[in-house]
């Protein structure tokens with residue numbers, strides 16, 4: 172229990188009553204657990220209908236395309252993009268509940284790191300107006316790890332770089348490796364983050380507020396999930412940023428196999 176009490180005194184200064192509050196920490200923990208449980212169930216339940224919605228929308232889009240009805244095909248394509256956003260939000264919520272309850276699982280395989288990065292870049296480039304430039308410094312590596320989870324981290328960093336640089340026209344991704352680690356850095360020329368807030372961006376639900384010119388959508392989960400994944404893989408994640416000039420987010424993970 173956390174207890175706080177305040178005395179109520181009479182005109183002579185004698186204590187006549189104590190006012191108190193107590194905080195039952197166990198109760199709070201139980202509530203947290205229930206909240207996480209609920210988030211887990213809710214996001215799981217939301218996932219199923221959204222997955223069918225996506226399948227129907229895709230079928231409809233290709234039907235309209237085939238019949239030459241481009242006006243409706245365009246509408247369906249817009250709908251597909253929104254369904255993708257919804258899917259991403261739901262799967263981020265689901266990941267957070269998995270992380271918080273220690274149920275985030277990893278599925279490790281051997282894969283070509285460079286090929287994986289190229290795939291992610293191509294994927295993010297498809298929905299982005301910013302030109303994504305890929306530079307390989309010293310790279311030629313087969314690695315052993317969870318390919319999908321590493322893809323997820325790079326996708327998060329790249330989509331953030333694009334999202335938080337509304338006036339720049341390019342984003343750069345560097346990959347590098349030495350004997351023990353692979354390193355990925357994503358550099359943007361965007362809004363940047365003030366030094367005081369740079370550590371906090373990796374916290375759950377944290378979002379930098381107060382940007383007046385632009386409002387950026389999001390739940391504040393991407394960097395938290397990314398940092399948890401990188402930590403679980405035995406690596407490190409960091410940011411270097413100058414407000415108004417841009418940011419470089421980077422991570423490095425140990426190479427488990429040569």
Ligand code: ADP
Pocket residue numbers: 327331332333335359361362363364372377378379380388389390391392393394395418
């Ligand atoms: P979201 O983008 O959904 O808010 P994230 O966890 O990915 O969540 O990021 C947390 C916060 O960190 C963002 O709200 C934003 O304020 C800041 N941020 C992340 N990436 C960048 C970036 N490349 N440039 C500037 N700010 C960023």
